[in-house]
Amino acid sequence: MTAQRVPLYVERGRPVQIRLEERALQLQNGAQAARYVPLRRLSRLLLHRRTRIESDALLACAEESIPVVFYDDQGMGKPLLDRKVSYSQAVAAASKVFEQPKVVISLREGHLWCGDEPVELPPSRMAIYCWFSEKRCNRELVDLDAESSAAELLIWYRQLYGEHGGDYERMETALRCGMDGQYLRPHLSKIKRLLIEVLGEVVAEKYQIQAEGDRLHKTYGLFGLQPEQITIT
Secondary structure (H helix, E strand, C coil), X not given: CCCCCEEEEECCCCCCEEEXXXXXXXXXXXXXXXXXXXXXXXXXXXEECCCEECHHHHHHHHHCCCCEEXXXXXXXXXXXXXXXXXXXXXXXXXXXXXXXXXXXXXXXXXXXXXXCEEECCCHHHHHHHHHHHHHHHCCCCEECXXXXXXXXXXXXXXXHXXXXXXXXXXXXXXXXXXXXXXXXXXXXXXXXXHHHHHXXXXXXXXXXXXXXXXXXXXXXXXXXXXXXXXXXX
C-alpha cells in the first residue's frame, strides 16, 4: 500500500534552512535537531518567504513533481515550481533564487536592470529607485524627515529627464513643503508590485525598498542589496 503524500508547511518564525540529504529534505531550525522528510511522502511545499531552500533540494522537488509555494506575512502565496514545470525551467528558477542580486542603472538611456531583467518604471518612480540606489551605494538610508530629501529626489528627476514636462511639475508641487509618507508610500507600493510582476515574489524581495523603525519614525532603504551590487553609469 502506497503511503499518502502530505504537504510540508513551514510557518513564519525563526528562519528554516532546507537542504537535500539523499532522497529526503533536511529541515534545520537554529540549534534544534534536524528533521528529515522523505521526498516520496510530500505532495507540496508551502514555505514562508524567509525559508532558505538550497538549489539541490529545489531541483529534487521538480524531479518528483512536488509544487513549491512561498507565502508572505499576509498568507498570500506565489508558486516557484508547479507540477507542469520542466527540469530546465526548474534549474532556471533555482538559479534566479540563489544568484546574487545586482542592479544596473543607465542614466543616459534611463534604463534599470534587476539581475538580467529589464524593469520599466515611469519617470517619477525611476527617479525614486535611482535615488534609493545612490543612497545604498553611499550606505545611507532615506529619512523622510530630513530637509534634504525632497531636493535630492528632484535632482535625480532632473538628471534623468530634465525639468520640462508635467511629471516634474507635479513632483515639484507635491514636494514643495518637503517629503512625507503620503507622497512616497504609494510610489513604493507600485514599485513593489511591478518588481514582483517582472521578477516573481521570491527574487523581487532582494530588490524591494523596505522600511525599518517604529510607527513614529521610519527610515527606508534597499536592504537586500550591498553597495557593490549596484552600478550607476
